Amino acid sequence: MTAVIEVSDLHKHFGRVRALDGLDLTVNEGEIHGFLGPNGSGKTTTIRVLLGVLRATSGHAGLLGRDPWRDAVALHREIAYVPGDVTLWPSLTGGEIIDLLARMRGGIDEGRRAELIERFDFDPKKKARTYSKGNRQKVSLISALSSRARLLLLDEPSSGLDPLMERVFRECVIEARDRGVTVLLSSHILSEMEVLCEKVTIIRAGKTVESGTLESMRHLSRTSIKAELAGPPPDLSRIAGVEDVTVEGNTVYAQVDAGSLGELIRVLGDTGVRTLVSQPPTLEELFLRHYRVAA
Amino acid sequence: MTAVAVGANTTLTGTRGLLRLFVRRDRIVLPLWMLLLSVPLSTVYVASIESVSPTAADRAQLAATIMSSSAQRALYGNVYNDSIGAVGLWKAGLFHLLIGVAVILTVIRHTRAEEETGRAELLDSTAVGRYAGLTAALLLAFGASVATGLIGIACLLTTDAEPSGSVAFGLALAGSGLVFSSVAAVAAQLSTNARTARGIAFAVLGAAFALRAVGDASSGTLSWLSPLGWSLQVRPYAGDRWPVLLLHLCTTAALTTVAYLLLRRRDLGAGLIADRPGPATASPALSGPFGLAWRLHRGSLLAWTIGLCLYGGLVGNVVYGMGNQWGDNPTIREIINRLGGSTAIENSFLAIAFSILAVTAAAQGVSAALRLHQEEAAQRGEAVLTTAVGRIRWAASHLVLAITGSAVAILAAGVVAGLAYGVAAGAVATKLGTVMALAAIQLPAIWMLPAITVALFGLMPRFATVAWAVLIGFVALYLLGSIAGFPHWLLDLVPFTHTQRIPGEPFRLAPVAWLLLIDAALIAVALAAFRRRDLR
Numbered sequence: 106m107t108a109v110i111e112v113s114d115l116h117k118h119f120g121r122v123r124a125l126d127g128l129d130l131t132v133n134e135g136e137i138h139g140f141l142g143p144n145g146s147g148k149t150t151t152i153r154v155l156l157g158v159l160r161a162t163s164g165h166a167g168l169l170g171r172d173p174w175r176d177a178v179a180l181h182r183e184i185a186y187v188p189g190d191v192t193l194w195p196s197l198t199g200g201e202i203i204d205l206l207a208r209m210r211g212g213i214d215e216g217r218r219a220e221l222i223e224r225f226d227f228d229p230k231k232k233a234r235t236y237s238k239g240n241r242q243k244v245s246l247i248s249a250l251s252s253r254a255r256l257l258l259l260d261e262p263s264s265g266l267d268p269l270m271e272r273v274f275r276e277c278v279i280e281a282r283d284r285g286v287t288v289l290l291s292s293h294i295l296s297e298m299e300v301l302c303e304k305v306t307i308i309r310a311g312k313t314v315e316s317g318t319l320e321s322m323r324h325l326s327r328t329s330i331k332a333e334l335a336g337p338p339p340d341l342s343r344i345a346g347v348e349d350v351t352v353e354g355n356t357v358y359a360q361v362d363a364g365s366l367g368e369l370i371r372v373l374g375d376t377g378v379r380t381l382v383s384q385p386p387t388l389e390e391l392f393l394r395h396y397r398v399a400a
Numbered sequence: 401m402t403a404v405a406v407g408a409n410t411t412l413t414g415t416r417g418l419l420r421l422f423v424r425r426d427r428i429v430l431p432l433w434m435l436l437l438s439v440p441l442s443t444v445y446v447a448s449i450e451s452v453s454p455t456a457a458d459r460a461q462l463a464a465t466i467m468s469s470s471a472q473r474a475l476y477g478n479v480y481n482d483s484i485g486a487v488g489l490w491k492a493g494l495f496h497l498l499i500g501v502a503v504i505l506t507v508i509r510h511t512r513a514e515e516e517t518g519r520a521e522l523l524d525s526t527a528v529g530r531y532a533g534l535t536a537a538l539l540l541a542f543g544a545s546v547a548t549g550l551i552g553i554a555c556l557l558t559t560d561a562e563p564s565g566s567v568a569f570g571l572a573l574a575g576s577g578l579v580f581s582s583v584a585a586v587a588a589q590l591s592t593n594a595r596t597a598r599g600i601a602f603a604v605l606g607a608a609f610a611l612r613a614v615g616d617a618s619s620g621t622l623s624w625l626s627p628l629g630w631s632l633q634v635r636p637y638a639g640d641r642w643p644v645l646l647l648h649l650c651t652t653a654a655l656t657t658v659a660y661l662l663l664r665r666r667d668l669g670a671g672l673i674a675d676r677p678g679p680a681t682a683s684p685a686l687s688g689p690f691g692l693a694w695r696l697h698r699g700s701l702l703a704w705t706i707g708l709c710l711y712g713g714l715v716g717n718v719v720y721g722m723g724n725q726w727g728d729n730p731t732i733r734e735i736i737n738r739l740g741g742s743t744a745i746e747n748s749f750l751a752i753a754f755s756i757l758a759v760t761a762a763a764q765g766v767s768a769a770l771r772l773h774q775e776e777a778a779q780r781g782e783a784v785l786t787t788a789v790g791r792i793r794w795a796a797s798h799l800v801l802a803i804t805g806s807a808v809a810i811l812a813a814g815v816v817a818g819l820a821y822g823v824a825a826g827a828v829a830t831k832l833g834t835v836m837a838l839a840a841i842q843l844p845a846i847w848m849l850p851a852i853t854v855a856l857f858g859l860m861p862r863f864a865t866v867a868w869a870v871l872i873g874f875v876a877l878y879l880l881g882s883i884a885g886f887p888h889w890l891l892d893l894v895p896f897t898h899t900q901r902i903p904g905e906p907f908r909l910a911p912v913a914w915l916l917l918i919d920a921a922l923i924a925v926a927l928a929a930f931r932r933r934d935l936r
Binding site for chain 1: 687782
């Protein structure tokens with residue numbers, strides 16, 4: 106698989122502020138890559154460097170094998186970008202802006218445009234000044250998704266969408282992936298990312314703290330166990346890698362490292378298990394773990 | 401939160417807090433213009449007349465020369481007698497126009513511009529009443545106008561000018577500020593964007609100036625249709641016609657009432673004109689940055705062009721036969737003959753009229769070039785630049801309209817003025833040619849303003865709007881420099897001083913070439929810098 110986005114040791118300083126401080130990011134062709142981090146951690150700055158809007162202070166940033174600053178115009182024919190806070194020309198209609206942006210990007214798929222307007226339940230005849238935040242977001246999304254871009258850069262694209270539209274958005278992103286489009290999705294909505302993203306990069310204070318598939322990240326993290334046993338629970342805390350043990354009658358709760366899961370099950374099996382619930386860590390837990398450690 | 405009572409009290413809640421905020425935001429600019437429009441009255445104007453024309457005979461001669469020149473009377477107004485005050489403060493008649501500019505910018509900045517960026521919504525959702533924003537903005541502008549007038553009076557009272565005339569002048573100056581504050585308050589309610597609101601207010605100010613200029617250059621009737629005319633009709637030091645000030649007060653009260661009525665009827669952020677549905681798809685013309693720029697600029701381009709054409713029409717209408725109005729007064733007849741006869745007077749009037757048009761067209765150029773800055777600040781520039789549109793192409797799309805737009809406006813005004821003049825003189829071809837040449841020769845100096853604007857935009861994007869200050873500085877130097885005895889190199893910095901007054905003086909290529917070269921260099925530097933810098 107070839108890398109569509111290759112960023113290594115990227116630095117961007119604004120005066121004395123280090124917005125990016127050695128960021129790494131690799132996104133392979135055809136994947137939906139989640140880009141996760143708290144407010145002000147540098148997600149938008151990274152995307153703006155990739156768009157050639159900001160010039161990196163140092164480090165390497167490559168996009169489709171080219172330099173995002175020098176080859177900006179050529180690259181932008183292959184890229185569609187949806188910002189988190191869309192501002193539009195107040196005197197133009199939504200439909201006009203969808204067309205204008207797509208044409209300046211190098212073409213629009215008319216069929217898909219019509220279909221998306223229908224699915225997003227969007228009125229393209231209104232002047233942009235009358236649109237709500239969600240509707241402004243739809244203008245940018247419809248224009249990006251109906252373009253012929255190979256790479257979508259989405260910066261918190263679903264903010265302002267209602268739950269129904271949020272679902273349409275997810276379907277559209279998956280369809281784009283199925284067409285072979287690569288997607289970089291920066292988001293705060295962790296459930297959205299869990300559904301959509303095969304891989305995730307988590308950043309903090311301009312640095313990458315973790316990157317990989319959700320599977321592998323979960324593997325590194327603890328699974329929570331709830332077991333109802335036949336008799337009084339044995340002492341689990343002597344097993345290495347088991348923590349947060351609580352006992353309520355014959356029911357036991359615990360957090361366990363992936364490597365100690367087998368051992369735990371064996372010990373529980375000796376007592377006799379009536380019911381067993383095992384939950385892999387959610388992305389939210391992964392996320393919070395990184396930031397709690399930081400704080 | 402408990403229920404909030406809806407009533408007269410709550411609609412003004414927070415006015416004081418907002419006023420403090422506005423004063424804080426304007427803590428440098430506001431005192432600056434207040435002092436610039438008051439202190440020089442005594443230190444520059446009266447002081448210079450006392451040294452240049454100390455005796456009543458000197459001043460009488462000066463007054464007669466002024467009154468024989470329609471151009472001078474159109475620009476600054478009439479001189480009504482030979483007192484120190486009347487002759488000394490004659491050129492300060494322009495202060496009424498300048499205070500109008502200052503209060504319009506102040507009021508729009510704190511009302512419609514705030515609302516447009518959404519900051520006002522942020523404030524209004526806190527404990528701020530519906531009328532608080534407008535009230536605070538008006539209090540600020542009214543207060544600054546009155547304070548300017550009072551400081552002016554205080555300064556003038558230290559001179560030998562007659563005290564009651566000084567009070568009259570100061571009050572008239574304050575009155576001009578009051579009227580145009582309320583004009584701006586109404587304009588702010590009419591349009592949904594600050595640019596148009598500012599345009600409407602400036603159009604009113606421009607019309608007031610044109611009516612006063614034409615009125616004072618001819619019979620004087622038209623001057624009474626203009627608030628700027630009233631300010632001069634107070635005639636300080638020459639009768640002190642106090643009742644005229646009632647016109648200022650009544651107009652201010654009426655327009656302020658209209659502004660509040662309009663504000664009550666509309667939603668926050670909305671204008672008076674409702675939005676109708678538009679096309680669901682973009683026309684083929686709207687396919688790239690130039691199509692977009694045309695859509696964004698065409699409305700204001702049309703408005704500026706109409707405004708300049710109206711002024712051109714007025715000028716063209718009155719210019720013919722200007723030198724013959726005092727045919728029966730031998731002294732003035734002699735002065736006119738010494739100046740080169742009626743045609744020479746007409747030419748010099750046209751030259752002054754077109755230098756005013758040039759300043760206006762330059763303002764249009766600044767306004768259009770600042771679109772780049774506004775588009776960037778609102779992230780709409782980024783929306784275009786993240787498509788396959790390069791930075792130079794995007795910048796050029798707006799710059800081309802700033803350059804051609806200002807040219808179209810002044811050339812159209814030239815056509816209108818030339819036709820009106822030519823028809824009156826019975827020589828359309830000659831007069832049209834003369835006036836068109838005069839219009840065209842303004843262009844290199846006009847273009848320097850949009851060029852300076854983009855240079856600021858490219859090099860110091862945070863300070864792009866300083867372009868307005870540059871224009872105002874140029875105008876102030878150009879209009880007031882001669883009397884204040886500024887050093888010559890300072891006046892040379894003003895592009896408009898290098899515009900030749902053809903056909904009164906012979907055409908030389910060098911000044912035109914130099915101006916064009918500097919324009920081109922500024923634009924080249926601007927584009928190179930913009931290509932290298934981060935977007936904001």
